Structure formats: C-alpha cells, structure tokens
Amino acid sequence: MGAFDxxxxxxxxxxxxxCDVELVEMTALAPLAKLGVSLVDQPADANVLVVTGxxxxxxxxxxxxxxxxxxxxKIVVAVGSCAATMGIFKGxxxxxxxxxxxxxxxxYIQGCPPGPQAIFRALAHAFELPTSGLEHxxxxxxxxxxxxxxxxxxxxxxxxxxxxxxxQAITLEDRNGEREIRFTHQDCIFCxxxxxxxxxxxxxLDTQVAPWFGAKDASHSISRQPLAQCLACGGAYAxxxxxxxxxxxxxxxxxxxxxxxxxxxxxxxxxxACRRSSLAESRHAKAILTWVTxxxxxxxxxxxxxxxxxxx
Amino acid sequence: xxxxxxxxxxxxxxxxVYDPRLCTGCRYCELACSVWHTGRIEIGKxxxxxxxxxxxxxxxxxxNCQHCxxxxxxxxxxSETIRKDAATGWVLLHAATCIGCEMCVLACPLAVPYFxxxxxxxxxxxxxxGDPECVKHCSSGALRIVPKSEALTMNEAQYLSAKE
Numbered sequence: 001m002g003a004f005d006x007x008x009x010x011x012x013x014x015x016x017x018x019c020d021v022e023l024v025e026m027t028a029l030a031p032l033a034k035l036g037v038s039l040v041d042q043p044a045d046a047n048v049l050v051v052t053g054x055x056x057x058x059x060x061x062x063x064x065x066x067x068x069x070x071x072x073x074k075i076v077v078a079v080g081s082c083a084a085t086m087g088i089f090k091g092x093x094x095x096x097x098x099x100x101x102x103x104x105x106x107x108y109i110q111g112c113p114p115g116p117q118a119i120f121r122a123l124a125h126a127f128e129l130p131t132s133g134l135e136h137x138x139x140x141x142x143x144x145x146x147x148x149x150x151x152x153x154x155x156x157x158x159x160x161x162x163x164x165x166x167x168q169a170i171t172l173e174d175r176n177g178e179r180e181i182r183f184t185h186q187d188c189i190f191c192x193x194x195x196x197x198x199x200x201x202x203x204x205l206d207t208q209v210a211p212w213f214g215a216k217d218a219s220h221s222i223s224r225q226p227l228a229q230c231l232a233c234g235g236a237y238a239x240x241x242x243x244x245x246x247x248x249x250x251x252x253x254x255x256x257x258x259x260x261x262x263x264x265x266x267x268x269x270x271x272x273a274c275r276r277s278s279l280a281e282s283r284h285a286k287a288i289l290t291w292v293t294x295x296x297x298x299x300x301x302x303x304x305x306x307x308x309x310x311x312x
Numbered sequence: 313x314x315x316x317x318x319x320x321x322x323x324x325x326x327x328x329v330y331d332p333r334l335c336t337g338c339r340y341c342e343l344a345c346s347v348w349h350t351g352r353i354e355i356g357k358x359x360x361x362x363x364x365x366x367x368x369x370x371x372x373x374x375x376n377c378q379h380c381x382x383x384x385x386x387x388x389x390x391s392e393t394i395r396k397d398a399a400t401g402w403v404l405l406h407a408a409t410c411i412g413c414e415m416c417v418l419a420c421p422l423a424v425p426y427f428x429x430x431x432x433x434x435x436x437x438x439x440x441x442g443d444p445e446c447v448k449h450c451s452s453g454a455l456r457i458v459p460k461s462e463a464l465t466m467n468e469a470q471y472l473s474a475k476e
Binding site for chain 2: 158159160162163164197199238242243245246249250252253254263264267268272273275276277278279282283284285286287288289290291292293294295296297
C-alpha cells in the first residue's frame with residue numbers, strides 16, 4: 001500500500017438504497033480497517049467520496065457541498081448504474097444528475113446494484129490494496145449477468161427489447177430503409193429483460209464482470225435490419241426479417257390453401273396503417289379472416305388440436 | 313372503467329357483425345369504445361374504426377375484431393399474451409405480459425391490434441367482456457351481435473362470394 005490512506009465518506013444522492021445495502025455488505029465482508037481504508041462520518045474528514053444514486057434536485061446541492069468539503073486528492077467513486085447514468089430514473093422529472101454532471105468522477109462501478117465483490121474488486125484495484133488472502137472477495141459470483149450482446153443473424157428487428165428496457169439503454173432508429181437497434185452498455189442495468197423477451201433468442205448477456213472504469217463505457221452492441229416497403233404507400237414499415245418470422249410462426253399453427261396464403265402474403269406486405277385505413281383492404285382482410293374462421297369451424301371440435309386453438 | 317364486470321368464463325356464442333349498408337358514419341361506436349377502454353374521448357384509442365369514402369361503390373367499412381376461430385394475432389404472439397378464451401370465444405390480449413414486439417399488428421390482415429406508444433404494449437378489442445359498447449351505441453343497427461354460425465354465413469356472403 002502506498003502513502004495514500006483512503007478515508008471514505010458515503011453519500012446517497014437519491015438512489016433506491018440498493019447500492020447502499022451492497023456497500024454495507026461490502027464493508028461487512030472486507031476487513032477494510034486492516035487494509036488501511038477507513039469510513040468517516042463527515043465529508044471534511046474524507047478524501048474519497050462514494051456516491052450512490054442519480055442525484056435529484058434536492059441531493060445535487062448536498063453532493064456539491066460534500067465534494068467541496070472533501071480533502072485532496074478529492075477522489076469520487078460512483079457506485080451503481082444511477083450514479084453513472086441515472087439508470088432507471090433517467091428522464092424523471094426530479095432528476096438533476098447524473099453525479100458527473102456536477103463533479104468529476106474518477107471511478108464508475110457498474111451494476112444495479114453492483115455486488116459487494118464487484119465494489120471491493122474495483123476499490124482494491126483503484127487504491128492498490130493488498131488483497132492476498134482475500135481472493136474469495138474478488139471472485140465473480142456464479143450466474144453473473146454482464147452486458148447484452150445481440151446476434152444480428154438471429155435478430156428480427158421487432159424492437160420488443162427497446163420497448164421493455166427499463167433503463168432506455170436500447171434505442172431504435174429507422175433511417176434509409178434500415179432499422180438500427182443499439183444496446184448502449186453504459187446505460188445497461190443488467191436486468192436481462194431484453195434477453196427474456198426476445199422472440200428469436202438473439203440476445204444473450206455476456207459474463208463480463210460488473211465493469212469498473214475511469215471513464216464511462218463507450219461499448220455497445222448493434223443490430224441492423226433492412227426494412228420492408230409497403231406495397232401501397234411505399235413507406236418503410238417493418239423489418240423484412242420480422243415479416244418472414246411472423247409468417248413462419250403462423251404457418252406452424254394455421255394451414256391456409258394456396259389462394260388464401262397468397263392473399264395473406266400480400267396483406268402482410270402492406271403496412272398496418274394502410275391496411276386499417278383503406279376500405280378495399282379491409283374487405284380483403286375480412287375475406288381472409290372469414291376463410292380462416294370457416295376452415296376452423298369445419299374442423300371437428302377438439303379433434304386432436306393443441307390447446308392454443310379454440311376448443312369450440 | 314375497463315376491467316369492471318368481467319364475465320370471462322361465461323359461455324357465449326355471439327360475435328359482432330358489421331353491415332356497411334346500415335352504417336351512417338356517426339362514429340359513436342368509436343367514441344364509446346375509447347371512453348369505455350381509456351376513460352377518454354379519443355378516437356385514436358378506439359379498438360374499432362369506421363372508414364369512409366366519398367366516391368367509391370362502398371361508402372363505409374369497419375375495421376373491427378372478428379374474434380377469429382384461428383386468430384392470426386394469437387398464432388404469431390411470441391409471449392402467448394393473446395389467447396382465444398376457450399369458454400367465451402373472445403380473443404383477449406393480456407397487457408401485463410405483452411412484450412411490445414408488434415407482431416400482432418403486423419400479422420392481423422385487418423391490423424386490428426394497434427401499438428399504444430404511451431404504454432408500450434399492444435391493445436385490441438376485448439368484447440368489453442360481454443357487452444360491447446360499440447354495439448350498444450350503434451343507433452342504426454349496423455353493428456350487431458349475432459350467433460356465431462349466422463355471422464359466418466353473413467360474412468361468407470359479404471366477403472367470400474365475390475371471389476369464389
């Protein structure tokens with residue numbers, strides 16, 4: 001250990017307390033005093049400020065005051081996704097963060113929340129703590145969730161991941177006949193919801209350990225999908241791959257004769273906005289649906305069909 | 313408003329049919345639908361739509377859920393959020409499990425389900441769980457509830473005869 005003795009003051013800048021619980025857990029597991037790290041109660045006694053939470057209008061002045069009172073070298077550690085990017089509170093009406101908008105942050109520890117091991121590992125590296133004999137505190141827990149990586153070959157571009165992401169880490173842009181789905185890793189909270197909902201199993205979370213870094217992570221994962229053009233209006237409306245996937249999924253449960261199949265393929269090649277605004281298209285659509293319903297009614301009731309179909 | 317008086321589970325044999333010859337284009341059905349489902353007069357949130365044409369041989373058409381026996385929206389739904397209720401025959405969408413993939417919007421030839429940008433889920437006709445507001449507020453009788461077999465005969469005559 002060098003001459004630097006970390007004296008930590010911890011400030012909750014309007015987080016949910018999840019990170020604070022993990023910090024307490026870390027202080028319970030790691031023999032901090034033995035390693036030369038102390039926890040202090042006043043910012044004026046500290047030289048390290050550990051901040052959790054994304055900073056709202058009430059806590060931001062407190063954060064700035066604590067930083068002002070800090071002793072040199074004024075090291076700021078942002079613990080958790082909120083402290084890095086405001087996490088799930090991004091866009092909230094009360095938010096005035098993230099903390100690095102108010103003061104320079106030296107170390108980000110990502111996670112929602114980061115586990116005690118992740119926090120200790122980052123602090124041990126940053127402060128060059130002697131960790132021999134403490135290897136168990138540096139281990140990555142089993143079933144650890146890292147960043148989502150999207151497989152462009154499997155992605156169908158439906159954007160379910162974009163719509164479910166609670167941290168707005170996944171964004172969508174349709175331009176020049178192409179849809180781009182971007183996973184911005186610094187915004188990720190590792191909840192794995194995108195992985196869970198993906199209809200084509202195109203997303204998997206890597207096992208990279210909860211990262212820590214001196215600057216915000218610039219990495220991302222991207223899927224680009226060409227968009228199909230509407231037969232009627234010519235506008236780009238849905239990824240071609242999503243249309244193919246939909247037709248394949250429907251063919252698994254509903255059999256259409258060649259004529260109806262051709263009409264259905266034509267209908268799905270027209271954008272939903274055109275389909276629901278044209279009298280002629282609505283008649284075509286009702287013809288398809290009447291045919292499908294007639295075929296279903298001719299089928300013997302419960303004639304060995306699976307539960308997904310009507311039993312009537 | 314919506315969600316009250318749910319009679320799901322009660323056997324039911326009616327479906328909604330629409331007769332364009334009787335429609336006056338008053339759009340009360342759309343207003344009633346949006347009020348019942350969202351509490352607001354907002355035609356954009358209506359689960360059915362009435363279409364107009366000033367010229368054309370047909371003056372009116374409706375985009376209304378057929379509650380199909382083999383629903384394409386349910387067949388395509390990857391999260392099994394849309395299901396045909398076995399007892400009532402209604403094709404219902406359970407918003408709590410919707411993942412927002414918009415596959416149903418794409419698959420339905422009528423594009424009956426629509427994507428609610430504010431809620432990030434799809435929405436569609438739920439038959440008002442037994443007593444459709446659109447039918448109740450239709451002054452001309454263009455929207456009616458008829459037994460399933462009768463509806464099929466009517467729809468066959470209206471939509472399939474011309475083609476076959």
